[in-house]
Amino acid sequence: AIALHPARPLLAAGDVDGDVYMYSYSCTEGENRQLWSSGHHLKSCRDVAFSQDGQKLFTVSKDKSIHILTAEEGRLETRFPKAHEAALxxxxxxxxxxxxxxxxxxxxKVWDLRRGSAILEARQQEEYISAMAVDGNGKILLTASGDGTLGVYNVKRRRFELLSEPQNGDLTSVVxxxxxxxxxCGSSEGTIYLFNWDGFGAASDRFALRAETIDCMVPITDSIVCVGAVNVLPNRVLGCxxxxxxxxxxxxxVAAxxxxxxxxxxxQKVKFWDVSALGSMVVDDYRRKKKKGGPLRALSSKALGSGEDFFADLRDEVEPEAAAADGGDSGDSDSE
Structure with missing residues (x-):
């Protein structure tokens, strides 16, 4: 599990032993360093996330506990030892x-730190919750599940709203x-499903990436996502x-x-990739070039950093052609 600080060059990482690490990173070789580590979790650390102000780090574990640490020092501030009945x-x-x-x-569950307890609890989906997202107002919470459904919760009113129709395979991500x-939403079948904001009952469109599975997904721009997938054939996407x-x-x-x-x-590696060029890419122009038979080339053939240990110094390193993160527009649809 990894997360990047919302304002500073800091990376938090959790591993299968339950340990959590904080690193400062830089594109200059030799300037990466571990700031602190925490071994409070008894089992695998499944996810880490910074608070919006960047002052706290949330960690959850297979041991069913939630830990909240100070980002600066790694000091454990709050602990919910048996937060859920199942592994988080x-x-x-x-x-x-x-x-x-x-x-x-x-x-x-939705928690309020001022109360020190959950203010919403629900179990509407039948399989594991793989990912969550929230709107800019902090009102609507979306949950992707292994049962293939997208769940919708109203945080302000503290209630469950609806479930989507089940899609093919597990839903693994939501952005x-x-x-x-x-x-x-990404799926274990290698398909991205699109939903309109007020139409969560059924997918409005779908893109098949010809991938064995989509494991994770993050938005880079308002129209481009990067996808972590297995065995993508990059002739249906923007590039590798x-x-x-x-x-x-x-x-x-993604960095701030x-x-x-x-x-x-x-x-056991964390790698950094230069995706700055994606911000200026015009998808429509690219699709027109593709239809004319223009070659698809990798967006970046160099990793800004990789190493043999868990977090190595950042350095230029040419990678073989393949897909770690692929832009998610297959060209199969004209929908926005």
């Missing part, structure tokens, strides 16, 4: 007081696009960013300025 899988800060968690059994007008050779991508995170993409995989 994801955490999402909604504002500086409210955050949400999801577990392996399909349960979702907001098009200034919140669209929602994209990079790869963890022979390993699936577990999680992606949108210029760096971090990826983590089973190879």
């Amino acid at each position: 899988n994801c955490v999402l800060p909604i504002d500086n007081h409210i955050f949400a968690t999801g577990d392996d059994g399909g349960a979702v 907001l696009m098009k200034r919140g007008r669209k929602v994209a 960013v990079g790869q963890h050779l022979g390993e699936p991508i577990e999680q992606l995170a 300025d949108g210029k760096l993409l971090a990826s983590s995989g089973h190879d």
Whole structure:
């Protein structure tokens, strides 16, 4: 599990032993360093997330606990030891007081730190909660589940709203696009499903990426997502960013300025990729070139950083052609 600080060059990472690490990173070789580590979790750390102000780090674990640490020192401030009945899988800060968690059994909870307890509890989905997203107002919480459904919760009114129709395969990720007008979900079948904001009952469109599975997804711009997938054939997408050779991508995170993409995989490495060019890419122009038979080339053939240890110094390194994160527009649809 990895997360990037909302304002500073800091990376938080959790591992399968339950340890959490904080690193400062730089594009200059030799300037990466570990700031602190925490071994409070008894089992695998499944997810980490910074608070919106960047002062706190939320961590959740297979041991069913939620920990809230100070980002600066790694000091444990708050602990919910038996937060869920099942192993926790994801955490999402909604504002500086409210955050949400999801577990392996399909349960979702919304917590208020001022009360020190959950203010919403529901189990509407039958399988694990893989990912969560919230709108810009902190009102609507979306949950992707292994049962193939997208769940919708009203945080302000503290209630469950509705479930989408089940899609093919597990839903593995959920992100907001098009200034919140669209929602994209990745699936274990290698398909991205699109939902209109006020039409969560059924998908409005779908893009098949010809991937064995989509493991994670993050928005880079308002119209472009990067996808962590297994065995993508990059003739249906904008291009390849990079790869963890022979390993699936577990999680992606984008720096606050949108210029760096971090990826983590089973190879115990965190790699950084330069995605600054995506901000100026015009998708329509690219699609027209593709229809004319123009070649698809990698967006970046160099990793800004990779290494043999868990977090190595950033350095230029040419990667073989493959897909660690791919732009998510297949050209199969004209929908926005």
